[in-house]
Amino acid sequence: MRYTDIGKDIKKLGFGLMRLPRKDDQFDLELLQKMVDIYLGKGFSYFDTSPVYGMTQSETIFGKLVAARYPREKFQIATKLPMWTLETPEEIPVKFENSLKALQVDYIDFYMLHGLSSVVSDRFPNSYLDKADRLGAWDFLKRMKAEGKAKHIGFSYHDSAEKLDEILSAHPESEFVQLQINYADWEDDVIQARRCYEVAQKHGVAVVVMEPCKGGTLVEMRADVADVFKTYDAKASLASWAIRYSASLDGIVTVLSGMSTMEQMLDNVGYMENFTPLTDEERNVIRTAKKKLEAVDTVGCTGCGYCLEGCPQQLRIPDLFRILNNQIIYGNKGDAYYRYKNLTSRTPKASDCIACGCCEGACPQHLPVISLLERTANTFEA
Secondary structure, three states: OOOOOOOOOOOOEEEEOOOOOEEOOEEOHHHHHHHHHHHHHOOOOEEEOOOOOOOOOHHHHHHHHHHOOOOHHHOEEEEEEEHHHOOOOOHHHHHHHHHHHHHOOOOEEEEEEEEEOOOOOOOOOOOHHHHHHHOOHHHHHHHHHHOOOEEEEEEEEOOOHHHHHHHHHHOOOOOEEEEEOOOOOOOOOOOOHHHHHHHHHHOOOEEEEEOOOHHHOOOOOOHHHHHHHHHHOOOOOHHHHHHHHHHOOOOEEEEEEOOOOHHHHHHHHHHHOOOOOOOHHHHHHHHHHHHHHOOOOOOOOOOOOOOOOOOOOOOOHHHHHHHHHHHHHHHHHOOHHHHHHHHHOOOOOHHHOOOOOHHHHHOOOOOOHHHHHHHHHHHHHO
């Protein structure tokens, strides 16, 4: 069965609720409510969350700001079953019901196994794929769909195209898969965005796109790369190029954007309200910019934060890498040194890493986190 028509009536900009707006170290719910109202008012409707997002508050915040204030037919909600939080089969229905309660809904539109991967480490001696089978997670998804509590079932994924092909062959009940797709990772040997997308197309599975801006690295880029886009269209934001690239693919449910400021919201809904796919000329512009971008040795961290939970030193790894990228991209023009000093006055320094490897086992991008932390320390602490 082909599922690529799933979500064909959903607008191609999804609201990702991982990176919520903050004010004074608290979530800015007043701002977020205004953003939600603008988003829904423009006809957009797809929200993506997880029990672990927003310091475990994201689902509850969605329930208060969306489900409690809008008719059910006005939105779709996607959430997940985080595989690394499970130990026994009995926990699965409990976590599902907790999500329904927090979200304040009777059913979930897109429910998925969270972060399937075959990567094995000391922290995760068994892969999430093995765990899903061992705990009966797939059978639970099918049961929730049969009972109408989950309209569509699938999984989010960070692994090879070959392994994705195996999963979809073994589990034809999967209607969609959430993949990291952006123009920087399209031909990347690790992320394998193109190859994973093509596997999904082969199996007739719909795709939800995550990380279209690669954690912001396709928005905060070096001037000579940004100039390629600005020379062609001075008014178009760098985010618009990245999001439209992914949204132009066939079989896409929506493209998630983790909007955390009003400026990001207004920009995104502005060019996506009446979305037009990329032209051949625009694709050539992206190819030119990508060649320049590939010459910039930045850290491919998306800021997902999965490395944080197991770090015994409590290093703020995504923040450290964000500062390092700021220095790499902008050099002495930026305030990277000030940011690093400010961050490490309150939290551990990069040199506090003890090389335990927990972060590398948890990283969906398969980054050499330990050596990158050493590079960060050498950059800012020498």
